Amino acid sequence: MTALQRFYQWVIDSPPLLKIKPPISDLGAFLSPHAIDSSHTYNGNPRLGFLYQHLCEQVIEASPDYSVKYDEIQINVDGRTLGAIDFILEKENNQKLQHWEVAIKFYLLHEQTWFGPNSHDQLDKKLDRMLTHQLGMSSSTAFVEQYPEIDVDSKHLLMQGRLYTNPFLDQKVPTECLGYDINSSQVNGFWCYQNQAHLITDVLYPLTKEQWAAGTDDFTCEPITEFGDRFVHGQTKSGQFWFVMPQSWPHG
Numbered sequence: 001m002t003a004l005q006r007f008y009q010w011v012i013d014s015p016p017l018l019k020i021k022p023p024i025s026d027l028g029a030f031l032s033p034h035a036i037d038s039s040h041t042y043n044g045n046p047r048l049g050f051l052y053q054h055l056c057e058q059v060i061e062a063s064p065d066y067s068v069k070y071d072e073i074q075i076n077v078d079g080r081t082l083g084a085i086d087f088i089l090e091k092e093n094n095q096k097l098q099h100w101e102v103a104i105k106f107y108l109l110h111e112q113t114w115f116g117p118n119s120h121d122q123l124d125k126k127l128d129r130m131l132t133h134q135l136g137m138s139s140s141t142a143f144v145e146q147y148p149e150i151d152v153d154s155k156h157l158l159m160q161g162r163l164y165t166n167p168f169l170d171q172k173v174p175t176e177c178l179g180y181d182i183n184s185s186q187v188n189g190f191w192c193y194q195n196q197a198h199l200i201t202d203v204l205y206p207l208t209k210e211q212w213a214a215g216t217d218d219f220t221c222e223p224i225t226e227f228g229d230r231f232v233h234g235q236t237k238s239g240q241f242w243f244v245m246p247q248s249w250p251h252g
Helices: 003-013 048-061 123-139 141-146 194-199
Strands: 066-077 080-091 097-110 113-115 152-165 187-193 232-235 241-245
Touching: 003 048, 048 066, 048 080, 048 097, 066 141, 080 123, 097 123, 097 187, 097 241, 113 123, 123 141, 123 152, 152 241, 187 194, 194 241
Parallel strands: 097 152, 152 187, 187 241
Antiparallel strands: 066 080, 080 097, 097 113, 232 241
16 A cells, blocks of 8 residues: 555545534535555645645546535635635535635644644644635635625535644643544544653654654654754654654744
């Protein structure tokens, strides 16, 4: 199985970070026996979010009940870009249109806040922006004026990923974010500071960005022995994911 196939299967199998409560959604409506071929390649923007969006599109397109009507719709106001809509889907049996935003995120718990490895990114702030700005774009005046033919019937947010706790600190794990319940099954990663890394009892292997979600079963590369001045994301042979963070994180 290629790394891309493994990631695709993870997208299908992995629950979202938050429990379903509209507009929070999962991919359940699109699931089919389809799997991408080992020859499938991705040549788009190398950032993880774009690769994830591509794989979500593959899942949707494989569904007999839905099709991608539009993707990456740019919304412009007075010559500047207000933003882009990930997907407008059409349900085949009634031609109703759905606005979907998708995101893959990895957050580490620190003092009751879920921070990204880049600490400017936080779950509560990201969720608020997705719910208000991103999903709001399909009903904005600019969108309606620019795309009068697109009448959105429903809005959906899919946010997959993983949440990490520090087993070497006494942490109380939040159970909700902005009124949406956190899927406890997705709180399954660990993180620690560099000065705690010696407490990790298993060997840690590095992950490429496209392996962050689904991990790897190829441990022929050299294990992680040095951490430098940036964060490291790794995995043990048993499948445990770890972030090892600089001492200054999340404030530096």
